[in-house]
Amino acid sequence: MEGGGVDHLAEERQKSRFDVDEMKIVWAGSRHAFEVSDRVARLVASDPAFRKDNRNLLSRKELFKNTLRKAAYAWKRIMELRLTEEEAAKLRFFIDEPAYTDLHWGMFVPAIKGQGTEEQQQKWLPLAYKMQIIGCYAQTELGHGSNVQGLETTATFDPQTDEFIINSPTLTSSKWWPGGLGKVSTHAVAYARLIVNGQDHGVHGFIVQLRSLDDHMPLPGITVGDIGMKFGSGAYNTMDNGVLRFDHVRIPRNQMLMRVLQVTREGKVVQSDVPRQLIYGTMVYVRQTIVSDASSALSRAVCIATRYSAVRRQFGSQKGGPETQVIDYKTQQSRLFPLLASAYAFRFVGEWLKWLYTDVTQRLQANDFSTLPEAHACTAGLKSLTTSATADAIEECRKLCGGHGYLTSSGLPELFAVYIPACTYEGDNTVLLLQVARFLMKTVSQLGSGKQPVGSTAYMSRAEHLMQCRCSAQRVEDWLKPDVVLEAFEARALRMSVACAQNLSKFSNPEEGFAELSADLAEAAIAHCQLIVVSKFVEKLQQDIPGQGVKQQLQTLCFVYSLHLLHKHQGDFLSTGCITPKQASLANEQLRSLYSQVRPNAIALVDAFNYTDHYLGSVLGRYDGNVYPTLYEDAWKDPLNDSVVPDGYHEYLRPVLKQQLRNARL
Ligand SMILES: CC/C=C\C/C=C\C/C=C\CCCC(=O)SCCNC(=O)CCNC(=O)[C@H](O)C(C)(C)COP(=O)(O)OP(=O)(O)OC[C@H]1O[C@@H](n2cnc3c(N)ncnc32)[C@H](O)[C@@H]1OP(=O)(O)O
Numbered sequence: 001m002e003g004g005g006v007d008h009l010a011e012e013r014q015k016s017r018f019d020v021d022e023m024k025i026v027w028a029g030s031r032h033a034f035e036v037s038d039r040v041a042r043l044v045a046s047d048p049a050f051r052k053d054n055r056n057l058l059s060r061k062e063l064f065k066n067t068l069r070k071a072a073y074a075w076k077r078i079m080e081l082r083l084t085e086e087e088a089a090k091l092r093f094f095i096d097e098p099a100y101t102d103l104h105w106g107m108f109v110p111a112i113k114g115q116g117t118e119e120q121q122q123k124w125l126p127l128a129y130k131m132q133i134i135g136c137y138a139q140t141e142l143g144h145g146s147n148v149q150g151l152e153t154t155a156t157f158d159p160q161t162d163e164f165i166i167n168s169p170t171l172t173s174s175k176w177w178p179g180g181l182g183k184v185s186t187h188a189v190a191y192a193r194l195i196v197n198g199q200d201h202g203v204h205g206f207i208v209q210l211r212s213l214d215d216h217m218p219l220p221g222i223t224v225g226d227i228g229m230k231f232g233s234g235a236y237n238t239m240d241n242g243v244l245r246f247d248h249v250r251i252p253r254n255q256m257l258m259r260v261l262q263v264t265r266e267g268k269v270v271q272s273d274v275p276r277q278l279i280y281g282t283m284v285y286v287r288q289t290i291v292s293d294a295s296s297a298l299s300r301a302v303c304i305a306t307r308y309s310a311v312r313r314q315f316g317s318q319k320g321g322p323e324t325q326v327i328d329y330k331t332q333q334s335r336l337f338p339l340l341a342s343a344y345a346f347r348f349v350g351e352w353l354k355w356l357y358t359d360v361t362q363r364l365q366a367n368d369f370s371t372l373p374e375a376h377a378c379t380a381g382l383k384s385l386t387t388s389a390t391a392d393a394i395e396e397c398r399k400l401c402g403g404h405g406y407l408t409s410s411g412l413p414e415l416f417a418v419y420i421p422a423c424t425y426e427g428d429n430t431v432l433l434l435q436v437a438r439f440l441m442k443t444v445s446q447l448g449s450g451k452q453p454v455g456s457t458a459y460m461s462r463a464e465h466l467m468q469c470r471c472s473a474q475r476v477e478d479w480l481k482p483d484v485v486l487e488a489f490e491a492r493a494l495r496m497s498v499a500c501a502q503n504l505s506k507f508s509n510p511e512e513g514f515a516e517l518s519a520d521l522a523e524a525a526i527a528h529c530q531l532i533v534v535s536k537f538v539e540k541l542q543q544d545i546p547g548q549g550v551k552q553q554l555q556t557l558c559f560v561y562s563l564h565l566l567h568k569h570q571g572d573f574l575s576t577g578c579i580t581p582k583q584a585s586l587a588n589e590q591l592r593s594l595y596s597q598v599r600p601n602a603i604a605l606v607d608a609f610n611y612t613d614h615y616l617g618s619v620l621g622r623y624d625g626n627v628y629p630t631l632y633e634d635a636w637k638d639p640l641n642d643s644v645v646p647d648g649y650h651e652y653l654r655p656v657l658k659q660q661l662r663n664a665r666l
């Protein structure tokens with residue numbers, strides 16, 4: 001994507017055997033999406049106001065102020081250029097700096113849309129769209145995050161004044177973590193226990209104003225601030241994750257989000273026909289976006305590691321010739337190429353999940369709630385699977401880059417520090433897997449009852465076959481048959497779920513059984529989610545994909561993804577009897593051969609992500625591969641090199657050296 005000087009990776013690019021421009025469109029999702037993304041990425045990269053190479057040198061206060069400046073400037077550009085919602089979202093994405101705007105647009109607005117009545121939406125959304133108010137999503141408390149029904153903040157209806165009194169009764173009820181809360185938000189959707197006539201109606205969302213719109217001071221009864229520094233020096237510290245306490249703060253009754261449950265003027269609690277679980281709807285939405293974000297973060301790390309692996313040479317020089325590119329080592333390929341394949345796999349499963357979410361939203365609008373449990377299980381499971389894999393992969397990419405990967409200028413340490421909380425926020429990954437396991441156990445318990453499993457569990461309708469089938473792979477090539485691979489994954493997932501269900505049935509108290517078997521249940525959930533990713537990749541390949549060699553590359557990556565999982569989880573496949581040791585060994589042989597097919601195309605496959613050097617933010621991942629001169633020049637720019645003799649020499653170094661000299665003379 002970059003123009004300019006000598007391309008050190010040109011030879012690599014010539015090796016590729018497919019149409020990279022067409023692959024860019026597949027990656028983006030459509031030609032339109034590609035054009036928007038490409039245009040906005042260039043806009044951000046070419047604007048010095050969005051430079052980010054100085055972030056690590058700023059103090060927390062400077063860093064935060066810098067983020068406020070960028071967010072304000074971005075908003076100005078969005079207005080001036082009259083960007084569409086899609087373009088504005090892309091602009092925020094390429095600015096690549098966690099900010100309060102993520103939560104305003106990503107959670108506050110969706111919470112009002114999903115849980116507010118028509119009237120409430122009409123009142124609040126225009127204010128939020130124009131950023132006349134800025135909002136956050138204040139659910140988690142000091143004492144409870146995962147256990148949402150354990151939240152302690154109360155919203156007590158006062159029929160005398162037609163208001164709710166929002167209160168933080170204990171220290172542990174302090175809101176803790178919400179992004180954008182600490183220093184910016186004027187409003188919050190705050191989650192609190194609804195108390196009417198002394199009766200507790202569970203947790204609901206309330207729009208609460210926190211700060212004055214005149215001078216930004218907290219309103220009476222509100223105590224609010226930042227929770228302090230987080231992992232890494234720059235990284236997520238651009239975000240003001242906050243603490244918030246309410247001291248009997250009064251809000252009008254109509255500021256309770258009332259799509260699911262209404263409280264009337266008389267204090268009557270009326271349940272609408274919308275299911276209670278819709279209160280959790282914003283989390284379903286955000287989990288779905290997090291899956292797409294995983295493919296972005298993963299592809300970024302893989303792009304850096306792949307380009308650098310082609311630049312870096314160690315050992316193997318023949319007759320004074322060049323040494324071996326580290327990308328040619330089979331071990332490097334076996335660590336790197338599955339990650340490359342995973343980036344594509346997560347992209348496609350993310351696309352599918354977006355479709356699923358859109359479908360369930362349309363159904364909800366038509367009062368069809370039947371697919372909500374499926375949407376919850378898929379978003380929870382895939383959020384867990386893709387973020388865990390991506391966090392591990394970023395660290396693996398750092399190691400794949402050897403020592404230089406540990407330099408901030410590689411871009412990998414900051415990417416890791418920013419990314420890893422994705423395994424925790426929007427639902428701890430283990431807690432989410434257990435939600436999937438509950439869904440699976442329910443589905444298994446209904447097999448044979450006449451209720452056909454649908455959607456992501458449709459494969460369970462072939463339980464009789466999948467419980468006893470034997471894998472037909474007899475030769476290496478058989479592992480390139482989608483049906484063979486899919487059946488192995490289906491059989492493994494079903495057998496693991498059924499084994500859990502059988503073990504659960506031995507407990508007289510199902511909840512006790514669930515707790516005791518939770519580690520096995522989480523593994524069964526992972527097997528099910530991996531099956532979803534594999535099957536959505538296979539489905540993608542059934543589409544018409546234009547461009548010379550593009551489909552062929554995707555087929556190769558699909559099998560790399562599937563067979564590396566099969567290799568990694570051999571224990572599951574073997575112990576459930578889904579494959580034999582011989583078949584496992586054939587699959588591994590096929591995998592090795594696939595790596596050789598990926599090798600000449602590797603650079604082009606990461607070029608297809610179409611990342612600017614600005615977005616990548618990595619000396620090692622530069623498009624032109626001109627790594628060493630840039631690393632060398634950059635080192636001299638470090639403030640420590642401003643002076644040849646460091647500050648502190650006279651106070652702390654010279655006396656030590658002189659002392660040693662004196663001792664030596666004695
Ligand atoms: C565009 C960019 C967008 C945003 C920016 C992106 C990133 C920014 C960075 C950070 C943002 C992070 C924000 C946050 O972290 S917000 C806080 C998120 N918190 C959580 O995720 C908490 C996790 N806990 C839960 O989700 C749940 O409470 C629970 C673990 C599922 C609760 O379990 P349990 O106590 O068993 O459940 P109940 O509450 O009793 O409900 C049972 C019943 O409901 C079903 N259920 C649960 N969750 C959902 C859901 N989300 N949707 C639909 N249905 C749900 C559950 O299956 C069960 O159903 P039954 O049929 O079995 O009764």
Ligand SMILES: Cc1cc2nc3c(=O)[nH]c(=O)nc-3n(C[C@H](O)[C@H](O)[C@H](O)COP(=O)(O)OP(=O)(O)OC[C@H]3O[C@@H](n4cnc5c(N)ncnc54)[C@H](O)[C@@H]3O)c2cc1C
Nearest residue numbers: 137138139140144145146177178179421424425426427430
């Ligand atoms: C960077 C960041 C941004 C955030 N932004 C927001 C925000 O904007 N708004 C907001 O409301 N919240 C936000 N959060 C909070 C976040 O949603 C919670 O931290 C998250 O849901 C995890 O909950 P917890 O902290 O209570 O973890 P805990 O539940 O305390 O987890 C601790 C450990 O216990 C385990 N565990 C817990 N329950 C179970 C169980 N039932 N079975 C087995 N194991 C279990 C977990 O697996 C984990 O290992 C943010 C958090 C972070 C880190």
